[in-house]
Amino acid sequence: MSEQDNVHRETAVPIPILLQRLRQTYPDAHCELHYHSPIQLLTATILSAQCTDERVNGVTPALFARFPRAEDLAAANRDELEKIIRPTGFYRQKARYIQETAHTILQQHGGEVPAEMSDLVQLPGVARKTANVVLGEIYQRAEGITVDTHVKRLSARLGLTDSEDPVKVELDLMAIVPRESWIEISHLFIFHGRRLCKARRPECAVCPLNDVCPAPENQTPRQSSSTMGNER
Numbered sequence: 593m594s595e596q597d598n599v600h601r602e603t604a605v606p607i608p609i610l611l612q613r614l615r616q617t618y619p620d621a622h623c624e625l626h627y628h629s630p631i632q633l634l635t636a637t638i639l640s641a642q643c644t645d646e647r648v649n650g651v652t653p654a655l656f657a658r659f660p661r662a663e664d665l666a667a668a669n670r671d672e673l674e675k676i677i678r679p680t681g682f683y684r685q686k687a688r689y690i691q692e693t694a695h696t697i698l699q700q701h702g703g704e705v706p707a708e709m710s711d712l713v714q715l716p717g718v719a720r721k722t723a724n725v726v727l728g729e730i731y732q733r734a735e736g737i738t739v740d741t742h743v744k745r746l747s748a749r750l751g752l753t754d755s756e757d758p759v760k761v762e763l764d765l766m767a768i769v770p771r772e773s774w775i776e777i778s779h780l781f782i783f784h785g786r787r788l789c790k791a792r793r794p795e796c797a798v799c800p801l802n803d804v805c806p807a808p809e810n811q812t813p814r815q816s817s818s819t820m821g822n823e824r
């Protein structure tokens with residue numbers, strides 16, 4: 593993927609305003625998965641596919657108490673592992689990914705979760721979304737932007753992309769968001785998506801972006817871009 597962080601374009605909602613308002617609303621936006629080590633975050637992120645963080649956090653205390661390290665996950669009894677993670681859905685496939693990833697990390701990366709995007713996306717069950725979470729959270733490296741269901745939905749509603757494909761959404765965001773905000777914007781969008789800009793009934797009446805958001809769901813009168821430009 594080419595680096596596009598210096599190629600900014602006009603958007604319906606100027607990115608600085610969007611960031612400023614969401615920062616004010618969610619000053620504590622952060623990754624909500626619980627973990628105590630890089631392999632635990634990687635495992636929790638694999639479990640979070642098609643599942644809420646809340647539900648993942650419901651199974652990981654037992655999972656990490658029983659299998660805390662990559663060695664333990666790799667050697668785990670598959671049936672026992674599946675039973676613990678079952679509430680997260682797709683548990684057979686996820687158990688296989690977790691164990692194959694743990695094996696690969698032990699055999700090819702000296703037991704350390706890799707710090708390179710190119711290595712991370714080679715791990716079973718790890719695509720750019722998971723890799724971006726790990727790079728941003730563990731290594732504070734902004735190689736891309738985490739695009740989950742909330743980031744995808746908000747990006748569309750706010751007119752930042754016209755694509756449904758997460759990789760294209762990520763590219764669109766990378767082209768308009770300054771690189772220093774790549775990690776932060778995912779946290780902000782995910783917080784906003786969970787709390788106000790929900791999939792079914794977004795709470796536009798109390799949303800801090802309701803005067804600028806072009807989404808059809810938003811019936812609040814909007815400001816002109818020149819008025820927005822004066823905001824500090």
Ligand code: SF4
Nearest residue numbers: 789794796799805807
């Ligand atoms: S105004 Fe409504 S649709 Fe737009 S960001 Fe806010 S909650 Fe979402």
